[in-house]
Amino acid sequence: xxxxxxxxxxxxxxxxxxxxxxxxxxxxxxxxxxxxxxxxxxxxxxxxxxxxxxxxxxxxxxxxxxxxxxxxxxxxxxxxxxxxxxxxxxxxxxxxxxxxxxxxxxxxxxxxxxxxxxxxxxxxxxxxxxxxxxxxxxxxxxxxxxxxxxxxxxxxxxxxxxxxxxxxxxxxxxxxxxxxxxxxxxxxxxxxxxxxxxxxxxxxxxxxxxxxxxxxxxxxxxxxxxxxxxxxxxxxxxxxxxxxxxxxxxxxxxxxxxxxxxxxxxxxxxxxxxxxxxxxxxxxxxxxxxxxxxxxxxxxxxxxxxxxxxxxxxxxxxxxxxxxxxxxxxxxxxxxxxxxxxxxxxxxxxxxxxxxxxxxxxxxxxxxxxxxxxxxxxxxxxxxxxxxxxxxxxxxxxxxxxxxxxxxxxxxxxxxxxxxxxxxxxxxxxxxxxxxxxxxxxxxxxxxxxxxxxxxxxxxxxxxxxxxxxxxxxxxxxxxxxxxxxxxxxxxxxxxxxxxxxxxxxxxxxxxxxxxxxxxxxxxxxxxxxxxxxxxxxxxxxxxxxxxxxxxxxxxxxxxxxxxxxxxxxxxxxxxxxxxxxxxxxxxxxxxxxxxxxxxxxxxxxxxxxxxxxxxxxxxxxxxxxxxxxxxxxxxxxxxxxxxxxxxxxxxxxxxxxxxxxxxxxxxxxxxxxxxxxxxxxxxxxxxxxxxxxxxxxxxxxxxxxxxxxxxxxxxxxxxxxxxxxxxxxxxxxxxxxxxxxxxxxxxxxxxxxxxxxxxxxxxxxxxxxxxxxxxxxxxxxxxxxxxxxxx
Ligand SMILES: Nc1ncnc2c1ncn2[C@@H]1O[C@H](COP(=O)(O)OP(=O)(O)OP(=O)(O)O)[C@@H](O)[C@H]1O
Ligand SMILES: [Mg+2]
Numbered sequence: 001x002x003x004x005x006x007x008x009x010x011x012x013x014x015x016x017x018x019x020x021x022x023x024x025x026x027x028x029x030x031x032x033x034x035x036x037x038x039x040x041x042x043x044x045x046x047x048x049x050x051x052x053x054x055x056x057x058x059x060x061x062x063x064x065x066x067x068x069x070x071x072x073x074x075x076x077x078x079x080x081x082x083x084x085x086x087x088x089x090x091x092x093x094x095x096x097x098x099x100x101x102x103x104x105x106x107x108x109x110x111x112x113x114x115x116x117x118x119x120x121x122x123x124x125x126x127x128x129x130x131x132x133x134x135x136x137x138x139x140x141x142x143x144x145x146x147x148x149x150x151x152x153x154x155x156x157x158x159x160x161x162x163x164x165x166x167x168x169x170x171x172x173x174x175x176x177x178x179x180x181x182x183x184x185x186x187x188x189x190x191x192x193x194x195x196x197x198x199x200x201x202x203x204x205x206x207x208x209x210x211x212x213x214x215x216x217x218x219x220x221x222x223x224x225x226x227x228x229x230x231x232x233x234x235x236x237x238x239x240x241x242x243x244x245x246x247x248x249x250x251x252x253x254x255x256x257x258x259x260x261x262x263x264x265x266x267x268x269x270x271x272x273x274x275x276x277x278x279x280x281x282x283x284x285x286x287x288x289x290x291x292x293x294x295x296x297x298x299x300x301x302x303x304x305x306x307x308x309x310x311x312x313x314x315x316x317x318x319x320x321x322x323x324x325x326x327x328x329x330x331x332x333x334x335x336x337x338x339x340x341x342x343x344x345x346x347x348x349x350x351x352x353x354x355x356x357x358x359x360x361x362x363x364x365x366x367x368x369x370x371x372x373x374x375x376x377x378x379x380x381x382x383x384x385x386x387x388x389x390x391x392x393x394x395x396x397x398x399x400x401x402x403x404x405x406x407x408x409x410x411x412x413x414x415x416x417x418x419x420x421x422x423x424x425x426x427x428x429x430x431x432x433x434x435x436x437x438x439x440x441x442x443x444x445x446x447x448x449x450x451x452x453x454x455x456x457x458x459x460x461x462x463x464x465x466x467x468x469x470x471x472x473x474x475x476x477x478x479x480x481x482x483x484x485x486x487x488x489x490x491x492x493x494x495x496x497x498x499x500x501x502x503x504x505x506x507x508x509x510x511x512x513x514x515x516x517x518x519x520x521x522x523x524x525x526x527x528x529x530x531x532x533x534x535x536x537x538x539x540x541x542x543x544x545x546x547x548x549x550x551x552x553x554x555x556x557x558x559x560x561x562x563x564x565x566x567x568x569x570x571x572x573x574x575x576x577x578x579x580x581x582x583x584x585x586x587x588x589x590x591x592x593x594x595x596x597x598x599x600x601x602x603x604x605x606x607x608x609x610x611x612x613x614x615x616x617x618x619x620x621x622x623x624x625x626x627x628x629x630x631x632x633x634x635x636x637x638x639x640x641x642x643x644x645x646x647x648x649x650x651x652x653x654x655x656x657x658x659x660x661x662x663x664x665x666x667x668x669x670x671x672x673x674x675x676x677x678x679x680x681x682x683x684x685x686x687x688x689x690x691x692x693x694x695x696x697x698x699x700x701x702x703x704x705x706x707x708x709x710x711x712x713x714x715x716x717x718x719x720x721x722x723x724x725x726x727x728x729x730x731x732x733x734x735x736x737x738x739x740x741x742x743x744x745x746x747x748x749x750x751x752x753x754x755x756x757x758x759x760x761x762x763x764x765x766x767x768x769x770x771x772x773x774x775x776x777x778x779x780x781x782x783x784x785x786x787x788x789x790x791x792x
Pocket of ligand 1: 331332368370372478479513550553
């Protein structure tokens with residue numbers, strides 16, 4: 001209820017008025033405000049004023065006045081509002097409540113505070129009406145249009161605000177009206193009060209209104225967002241419940257399964273982005289019919305993800321002594337590899353995230369590469385998994401099939417990790433050299449990613465569709481030959497050569513490891529002296545011909561199972577001897593063949609180096625009537641063909657030296673055959689062997705069969721170095737030749753492995769003449785072969 005006072009009633013304002021300090025409000029002219037007054041001194045002033053003009057001066061306090069300190073005049077603003085007292089009510093508990101209405105602005109010149117009063121001398125502040133009328137009108141227009149906008153957005157004031165304002169014309173009234181609606185702080189309000197100029201005041205009011213609207217809109221927006229997200233969650237929940245009900249009705253009840261999956265997801269130790277992805281798939285699963293094909297695919301996929309050992313690691317056993325023990329316990333020899341593993345453990349001990357090499361063991365079959373990988377895992381206390389890449393042509397084998405494809409599976413690496421059940425197993429990548437490639441992509445390119453420490457941290461399997469960290473895995477690759485491994489792949493690994501074993505090494509391996517394993521596996525515990533060392537040597541020499549010990553292991557197992565059979569059937573413990581072993585294993589396969597040791601024309605012993613270790617190959621040459629052609633058979637590669645050609649040219653250019661009739665090159669063809677015709681062969685290292693065979697047929701001088709040789713030949717007759725010296729010497733020993741002819745330039749290859757050359761004569765040669773000196777025997781010391789005899 002407002003009492004509107006006629007302003008003219010107070011044309012005359014006294015020069016001195018009692019002061020009422022206002023704490024949290026600035027009263028503007030025309031504004032009606034209730035005030036609570038507790039201070040005795042001020043109540044006194046009010047009472048006095050009621051007897052006179054009923055006017056007081058309202059001055060806003062700059063800060064909260066502390067009642068203990070009393071009112072300090074310096075805390076009051078100097079410009080205030082003269083107000084008339086409209087009503088006064090005494091409050092029973094003490095103090096009074098008054099209703100005041102602002103009349104005009106006034107300046108307090110002197111504030112006089114005595115013990116029982118607070119008064120001020122004042123002068124009225126006249127409002128400045130000089131401002132431009134157009135200016136004022138423009139501001140009013142702005143204010144009105146803003147008010148309209150506010151009404152439309154509906155966030156600020158009630159719609160009445162706009163309606164009332166739109167009807168107002170008087171700038172003073174408009175200002176009052178807006179002031180009464182604004183939510184102003186004391187300081188802001190005081191600032192407005194002190195503005196004399198009407199246009200300026202309107203402008204300020206406009207700005208304040210605009211700000212008010214902005215804040216209100218912003219608030220509304222925040223409120224809406226909050227409400228939206230809540231609604232969405234509620235809606236989803238509701239829909240989900242509905243879906244469950246429908247599924248139940250249809251008898252498609254996979255609700256429990258999905259709940260379990262959600263629970264599992266909560267405890268899954270996977271990175272957050274993976275979990276987001278999994279959550280998405282669970283939601284999808286929920287929306288599909290549980291018996292559908294799609295649901296099966298999703299379920300399978302989720303099972304794979306849940307089945308992976310996220311963040312599960314074994315702690316490495318970095319005890320060097322322990323590692324040494326384990327490695328020696330399970331494998332004989334293999335010094336270099338064992339050393340390398342101990343190096344690795346030492347580095348790990350000093351630096352947990354130190355350089356972790358990817359080792360690649362290269363060597364002939366059956367030399368313990370794969371089984372050593374398992375020992376390494378055991379010595380480190382890590383889980384073990386093996387991946388065989390033999391014959392893998394499809395990139396998807398490595399990187400996984402896309403899930404769109406029926407029967408899709410993750411790649412082998414993810415499978416291995418799952419099997420190992422920890423994220424840091426030792427993974428043996430077997431037969432890396434047997435990896436192929438075809439139209440389905442290049443698996444070796446995918447392997448690059450797996451083996452690259454920069455990339456395998458976030459290895460992406462197409463099937464999983466999420467990254468998995470392979471960087472903690474210790475990869476060990478094995479291969480028989482390094483040749484077919486692509487250059488970039490080779491570059492990422494540390495190649496360690498594992499060569500074949502000598503007879504003595506094989507004997508030791510058999511005694512210490514293979515026989516024990518075979519006996520254990522067959523359960524024939526009480527069979528001491530089952531197989532003597534002498535017999536083992538016999539088995540090595542006459543029943544096997546290999547670089548490794550796989551065949552030997554197989555034979556030992558066979559004998560042990562025979563012993564088990566005899567024990568079970570007849571309760572007899574047998575011991576095997578040279579005499580009875582044939583009964584179980586058949587005749588000795590590689591018994592020295594007298595014919596093999598015969599010195600013949602046109603047959604020379606070459607030494608080759610293959611993925612299966614060293615091998616001795618008898619190269620054959622014959623002379624037959626023809627037109628001087630060179631015929632080469634036995635699946636020879638280009639390099640080998642060329643070296644045959646070079647050998648022939650060397651022979652033709654030295655006819656005088658060897659006493660050869662030049663007509664032989666016109667009327668005869670020379671045929672060179674390298675046996676084991678089905679196996680492709682290549683390389684230049686048979687140069688001197690072919691030369692020997694060619695010169696032998698041309699001169700009819702036999703070749704000494706007790707020599708085996710290897711060496712590249714150039715046209716000047718120099719013997720050039722070759723590879724695989726150790727393997728070749730071992731092959732020569734297996735084939736029981738007495739001497740090996742090797743290029744002089746290879747003599748350093750024997751450093752460190754001198755013991756293998758102990759019971760065989762090594763001849764280092766620089767020139768073809770030296771070779772021929774050793775192996776070409778004088779005429780007439782052999783049985784001539786028929787063809788050669790005729791040719792002669
Ligand atoms: N030095 C050794 N000490 C003990 N056992 C050995 C040794 N070398 C090989 N073996 C045994 O020989 C058998 C064959 O070895 P393994 O399978 O590891 O050969 P590999 O080098 O991986 O051959 P491949 O190249 O054909 O894969 C295994 O039972 C292994 O334990
Ligand atoms: Mg292997």
